[in-house]
Amino acid sequence: VSASLLGGEAATVARLQAGRSMLEHAIAFGAAGHVVQLLAAVLLYRLLSAFHKLAATSALVLIAVSVPLSFAAMAKEMEILALLGGSPGLDAALLQAQVTVAAGAYTSLVNTAVLFWGLWLFPLGWALFRSGLVPRVIGVLVMLGGPYYTMAFFGPVFVADYRRSL
Numbered sequence: 001v002s003a004s005l006l007g008g009e010a011a012t013v014a015r016l017q018a019g020r021s022m023l024e025h026a027i028a029f030g031a032a033g034h035v036v037q038l039l040a041a042v043l044l045y046r047l048l049s050a051f052h053k054l055a056a057t058s059a060l061v062l063i064a065v066s067v068p069l070s071f072a073a074m075a076k077e078m079e080i081l082a083l084l085g086g087s088p089g090l091d092a093a094l095l096q097a098q099v100t101v102a103a104g105a106y107t108s109l110v111n112t113a114v115l116f117w118g119l120w121l122f123p124l125g126w127a128l129f130r131s132g133l134v135p136r137v138i139g140v141l142v143m144l145g146g147p148y149y150t151m152a153f154f155g156p157v158f159v160a161d162y163r164r165s166l
């Protein structure tokens with residue numbers, strides 16, 4: 001939701017003001033979702049550490065790293081909300097420039113979190129594969145999902161028009 005509103009340079013003040021309610025809800029649900037994500041990772045660690053301690057620990061650490069990045073991205077969304085709420089003394093061009101900078105910072109933070117969302121899938125998938133708690137194919141499929149998330153991080157770093165090439 002936020003990504004559709006915060007499209008970097010395309011994040012116009014008018015579009016954001018029109019979608020303000022959607023952005024507010026995205027922030028609230030995002031915060032809850034990342035807390036649940038961290039709790040789920042802790043529970044998975046407790047469950048899977050008996051089968052492969054190193055993989056379970058690695059998965060927990062990698063997802064734990066992503067949560068502060070995700071909350072920092074939400075802070076950028078909140079900054080945009082504050083700017084939209086009225087900033088005395090800002091003309092339209094300066095307001096647009098500040099919103100564009102904040103939207104770009106949001107995108108960078110989310111892209112960095114995405115790297116860790118992908119990296120945690122490797123040890124998680126391996127622990128699932130080794131555990132026998134689920135069919136082994138589930139562990140393999142989880143591991144196969146990892147490269148797609150990591151490409152979402154490395155693609156824009158190394159390919160200038162990566163987002164348009166998808």
